[in-house]
Structure formats: structure tokens, C-alpha cells
Amino acid sequence: MDLTTAVPVADRAAALEQSDIRSVTRRVEEVGGINLGQGVCDLPTPQPIRDRAHRAIRNDESIYSHYAGIEPLRRAILEKERTYNDLPATSPEEVVVGVGSTGAFVAAAFTLLEAGDDVILFEPFYGYHRNILELTGATIHYVPLGGPESTFDPAVVEEAVGPATKAVVVNTPANPSGKVWSRGELNALLDLMKRHDLVALTDEIYEYMLYDDHDHVSLASLPGAYERTITLSGFSKAYNVTGWRLGYGVAPPPIAEKMGLMNDLLYICAPRPLQHAALAAFEDLDEGYVSQLQADYATRRTLMCETLEEIGFDVPWPDGAYYVLASFEDLAAVRAGFADDAAACTTLIEEAKIGSVTGRSFYEDPADGRYQLRFCFAKEIPVLEQACEQLRAAFG
Template sequence: MPELAKHLNHFTESVIREMTRVSDAHNAINLSQGFPDFDPPPELIDAAKRALAEGYNQYAVTWGAPGFRQALARKQRVRMGADIDPDAHIVVTCGGTEAMMAAMMTVCNPGDKVIVFSPFYENYGADTILSGAKPVYVPLHPPEFGFDPDELRRAFEQGVKALVLCNPSNPAGKVFTREELHLIADLAQEFDTFVITDEVYEHIVYPPHEHVYMASLPGMFERTLSTSSLSKTYSVTGWRLGYVIGPERVISGARKIHDFLTVGAAAPLQQAAITGLNFSQSYYDELQAGYVRRRSVFLDYLDRAGLKYTRPQGAYYVLADISDFGFKSDTEFCYWMARDIGVAAVPGSSFFHEPVSHLIRFHFAKKEETLRQAGERLMRLKEKV
């Protein structure tokens, strides 16, 4: 039989989704794959019902229903500080996952190089390889997960085509400072490089930290592909509504890629999502406050369980250190913890280019009662140290 494509040898199946299967097999509390166990706002559910009943059941415009794009442009104009044209600057995708893939395929040729900060969300390396490009990894240094400007400059000097920036960061929970973003922007302009952002956690940021959009910095809208989705902001991970925002010449290319990848995102859900995009600022304030509470509940249990961790500045993940438990690897620990403790996490090694095997990633996008149940189970870890 003929061989399969060689690029399959350079990445594995998703470790995150694998740990969900392990969690299900052991009836563990799933703090591995980052989706909530609570419903989206009732207004969104009602809007989805109306959209189905009112006939939004056939293809929308391939690159996004006009009403959705208009509502998204209104929302993001204020936050990004850019005059976003819904007819020129937006393509709607099947989730943030497709948005990142479409962005990568729009700007990269085979053999191009792409800077990826490590640790990174596992899709970025695979997306780079599937685009025919080569990742250039730049480490983020714990405990604050900042980058060394000299290391970053040396990466740019390799002749890269793009840099991927996840802000706030998955899995580290880092929120890049304005100064760090300006440094990246200066290098991108000096070396004539694109920046592809993943800003899916843009509204989940913990004071005093603030989210600054790369595209809002001077000279950066024209070279930034801002990808995001509605999944985390509105607790609708299953709706698979994402988007890319960028300059017209880039978006015209991204629309072609998107068209032949998926044709279009779900029409009734685009119509329903307009309701969420029109929410007032109070919704985002309440969203942030809810995650501040969840973070506090979960980190308190980690403290009581004796787990060392890096306090997240944004997103809803926390990297915990398992060095004291004596396991050969983080993967072995995670399988054991799901089976014997009843809590599932993700081996940290799946997020790092460097040989890291002493960290695991939890997420806390759960009801507070679920986090307390998981926390009580994690208290048993003290017996294992």
C-alpha cells in the first residue's frame, strides 16, 4: 500500500483530547480539555432556537453572514481601536482552530519559518507543519513566562515569515505586557514579518493585568492576523464560531483558504451569536468576575494540596509542578491521577518544545461546585508526597 503523508510523522494526535478520553474511561473530573460544564447565557440559547425556527438553515455567505460580521465589527472596533470594515476585514471560520489554520496557510509558503513561543497550544506546531513551514521555537521563561529579547531577536534574524502570539497564553496563563508587545511589534516591522495572534481569552484577564491587542499598536494592523472565537467568551465551545480580522489584502486571501477548507460556519449559530456580540460591557465584567472567583477557589485547593504552581494572569489554565511526586514522567502522573485520584489534567510536555516533564495543566472553566469536588479529590495528593 502507498505511504501516508510524511508530515504526519512530525506531530501526534491531540494529547488534550486523549486525556478527555482517559478522564471519561475512569469517570474522573475532566480538568484537561478546556470546556465549561455550565450553559451559555440563556439569551444565546433562546436566540439559537429562534434562528432555527426562522429559517437560518442553509448556507450563509461563505466568509460570514453579514449580520454576524457587522455585529463583530461593532464590538471589536472599540476594543481593538481600529476602523474594522465588516465587508473587507473579517472572515468567519469554523472555530478558532480553523481561523489559525487559515491564517497560517494564507501567509506561509513551503519552507517559510514561523516563530512559536514555548510553551504553546498544541495546534500551533501542527498548523505550521501542515502549512509546509518550519517552527522556530522561542522559550518563555518561568515563573513569569517572559521572553528574552535577545533570544527573540535571534529568532527573527533567521528570516521568519510570521510569529504566533497567544495572548492571554494557553497553557501558561501569561498576559503579555504592553512593553513586551511593543518589542514584538518593533521586531515584526524591522524584519517585515506577520504576527498571527490567538486572542480567544481576550476577555478572561485578571486584574491588574490588561489585554492589549497587537493590531492596536502603531503600524501593526496591516501586518497582524487577529484570530479568535466565541467559544470561551460566551461558553459555546461546541458552536465552532471563529474569525480572522486583518487588512483587506490578507483577508481576501484568507477567505479563499477558508472557502476550500470548510465552505462556511453554521448559519443558524451565526445568527444566534449576534445576540451575544451585542451584549453590554456588564456581561464582560461579570464574565471576568466569575473567572476571578473560580481561579480563587481552585488555587486555594492547590495550595492546600501542596501543589506548586504559576499563578495565571489570564485565560483559565494553571501549570502545576509535580516534581515532588517521584513519577518518571508527567504522562505517567496524569494517567495515574485520572485513575486513582479521579481528576484529569494534561501532561505539560505536550505544550513545550523543551524537554519538560515536571508540569501538568489544569483548567478551571467549571462550576464552583465542580472545582470544589475536584479540589477535595486533589487533597489526597498530600498522602503521596
């Protein structure tokens, strides 16, 4: 019996398709190109973290951990959130270690949302946020926000809020736009959340990737915000361990407890030996690790943005994260192969052997991303230099 035709799948599975990002990865691999599409940071993992992983495996740290994570790691995360993020958390019981920040987002979303709820998502959005929210059965209301130079407008959000609105998703620094929310913008959002009794899920995975003296402000650090916020982050981006799948959420005890139980139901626990290894991020790395990371990414940002400008893109330089969401509308008027984002993505693969992500991936209406491509610059400098040289050679 052919199960693919004889057995109908659930509606939540029937709608799933390979993302444009994954598709581009495959196409770039086929031509032996350089992938600036998928947000895979392929820089080396810091040696102290690798050493801790080896030690944990040698010590046979192999059984299930507590569903919310080993206590030493939860305590270390708690201390980091209290100091760097200025959260008023007081106990490791408020910390849940998940299977990546995406896994933590899944646990948070399924803890908070269900059919009949409405949730606000800002555009351009990260596709996994949208897709996971849809799986909860909640209805998404999209609110335009824009890129690094845009300013949050509470009135626009106010129009999107209805009697069923329960939550809002904030991504700062943002993927794909590179926008960093200011303290003033977050205060304005918090005022709205209080008036309408909303909860926030904040994805702060790029919290250390900041440029031009921008500061990272956690919504939950503002007075009166912590009790209505789930703060999400992780280790993948800052410590170059995207495949390890280690993230976490911090929330008030009643929410954290249910989120931890949801994490148990969905994943049992995060990989235990890697939880032990993650302690090195707090205990073994040099004090200057983050400042050096920021300096290195600033160099990459300059290389990527200047190259795109040279070949005709309009480039809003990101204030945070490690992506550029650039416009090629002017280029489309003078050069073949740039009729829209899908065509431009194909043209870059075929003529420069460079992968990017179509703008439509980040909007409810694909037309809003028609003249945009996203580029990831989380690459080793020689690889990024080669990618930029290929772009200049093809289109300069």
C-alpha cells in the same frame, strides 16, 4: 483489500497521533472522574444566545452564508474589534468568520505560510498552533517565553530570526501558561517585526479572561501593526459554545480577502444558524456580562490555585485565560508516582480520578515539561469544588 496497509497516507497524515489531551479525556471517562485536562468549558450557554439559535432554525436560516460570514455578524465583530480591541479596521470586508478560532487559524496559516518559510512560536505553546503550522510546511523556530511572571526578551527572538522568517505567533492571554502580554512587550515585538518585515498571527480567544487588573492589549492596535497582523478570536470560551465552532479573524483587506477564500476552500462557511445566534453576544446580553464572567473565573482561579498549592504544587497564578500550568518538582522528590509528567498524570487519574495534561504537550523538548501539569478550571463551581476535594483527599 486492507486499505490501512495497502494504501500509504500522505506524510502530513502519517505523523498525526491522538493528542495527550484527548487521550486523558478518554482515560478519565473510563474511571468516571472529573476532567480538568481538556479545555472544554462546560458552563451553560447564555439563554439569549440559545434563543437566537432556536429562532434562526425556526426561520430556516439553513443555506450557505457568504464564505466570510453573514454581514450583520461581521459588522458586529468589526464594531467590537474597533471598540474593545482598538483596531483601526474600517470595513466588514476585513472580518472573516471561521469554523472556530482554530479554523480561522488554519485559514490564516495556510494563507500566509508554505514550505521554505520560517515561523516563530513561543514556548510553552498551544499544541494545535504547532501542529497546524507544521501542516503548512513551514519550519518552526521555538523561543522560550515562560509563564505569567516572565518578560519578553526581544534579543532572544532576534537570534531566532533568519532570512526565511516570515511570521510570529502570539497567544495572549496564553494557553497554557496564563501569561498576558503587556503593551511594552508588544511594542518591543512590533519593533522587531518592522525591522525584519514579519507578519503576526495573534490568538486572542481568552481576551476577556483577565485577573488582578491586567488589561488585554491587541498587537494590531499599536501604531503600524495592523497592516502586518491577523487578529484571531471567537465565541467558544467567553460564551460557553465550544462545540458550535465559531471564530473569526480580522486583517487588512488584501489578507482578509485571501483568508476568506481559503476559508471557503477548506470549510465553505461557518454554520449559518449559529452565526445568527452569535449576534446575541453583541446585542442581547447584559452590559455586565463580561465583568461578571471575570469575577466568576477569578473565584475559580483562587479555588484551583489554592488547592494545588495545598497538595504540594508550585503554582504560578495565571494572569489570564482559565488554565494553571503548575510544577510538581518538589512533590516528585518526596512522593511516589510523580517521577515525570506522564507518571503524575496517571497518578492523578488513578488516585484522585482527576484529569490533567502532561507538561510535555507544550514544548518542543518533552524534558522541558517533565515536572509540569496543566489544569483547566472552566467548570461549574460545584464540579470544581468536588475536583479540588478529590485532590486534597488523595494528596493533602
